[in-house]
Amino acid sequence: MKKSAMSDTIYQYCREIRLPTIRECFQAQIQDATTRDLSYGAFLAELLQKEWDARQQTAQANRIRRAKFPYKKYLEDLSVRDLPEDAQRKYKQLKTLQFIEEGRNLILAGNPGTGKTHTAIGLGIKACEKGYTVWFTTVPLLINHMKECRSERTLRAFETRFKKYDLVIVDEMGYISFDKEGAELLFTHLSLRAGQKSTIITTNLSFERWGEIFQDPVMTAAMIDRLTYQAYLINMNGNSYRMKETKAWLAQQQLTDSSSATDLDSSQASETQ
Incomplete structure (x- = not known):
């Protein structure tokens, strides 16, 4: 079989059995293997490794796309030293994701701007x-979604999906109160997990x-009891992490503006001379 015909045959087989990475790179890999005098086994192993990695x-x-994160925030972007003290102490342990393996909850509680959502999203992306x-x-989005599912009689299907996620991140508990129906739905579904x-x-x-x-003492007590049982509780009270980032950004902007102004003055002085 001629070389071009053989390449066409390999290409078509890769399309049929859905090996897109091998389809795109096999010719370059053949040339590389020839140059390096690889054995057939080593060549095949490297080729399959590329497909696997892709x-x-x-x-x-x-998985990241289906998680529906509002934006991407990575743990590596966190300034750990600016987190509240309790979060700093437990940061290394959280990074191991052991709490997911153990099926335990994580509650980040504290005043606004201290890095709760960033930490939660970072852990979610790492997961x-x-x-x-x-x-x-x-x-708010979760409660609205559950109410819609109930009205459309698809709540059971949602419950099944909700129970199966390895990790669910529920952000902004406490910013908005909700009615009795919303409280009951939230309690029921979080209890499932x-x-x-x-x-x-x-x-x-x-x-x-x-x-x-929750506006219901009994339900509130039951919710807290179920969510906190064997959970990791992180005290996120501290100085605003977000405010520190804003101040740093403003300081950088001032430096940039000052540098631009200096460059402009130098340029104007040169033109005058």
Whole structure:
């Protein structure tokens, strides 16, 4: 078989059995293997490794996309020393994602701007990279979605999906209160995961103030009991992490503006001379 015909045959087989990476790179790999005098086995192993790596990257990207993060925030972007003290102490442990493996909850509670959502998203993205299934939502969006599912009689299907995620991130607990129906739906669905799968909750309210949003003392007590049982509790009270970032950005802008003004003055002086 001529070389060109052989290449066409390999190309078509790769299309049929869905090996897109090998389809695109096999000719370059053949040339490289010839140059390096690789054995047939080594050549095949490297070729299959490329296909495997590409599929892993695609799967990882799909998990991150399906998680519905509002934006991408990575743990590596966090300034750990600017986090509240409790978060600093427990940061290394959280990074291991052991709490997901154990099916335990993580509750990040503290005043606004201290890095709760950034930490939650960062952990969520890392979980996606490690092969876990993740879903991000806010409390208002979750309640609205559950109400819509109930009205459309698709709530059971949603419950099944909700229970299966390795990690669900529920952001902004406490920013908005909700009615009795919303409270009951939230309680029911978060309870489905208790002791089975991990849930990250971010909240700006201490537990004794959760009654303000649930408006039912019995349900509030039951919710706190189920969510906090064997959970990782992180005290996120501290100086605003977001404000520090804003101040740093403003300082950088001032330096940039000052540098631009200096360059402009120098340019004008040169033209005058």
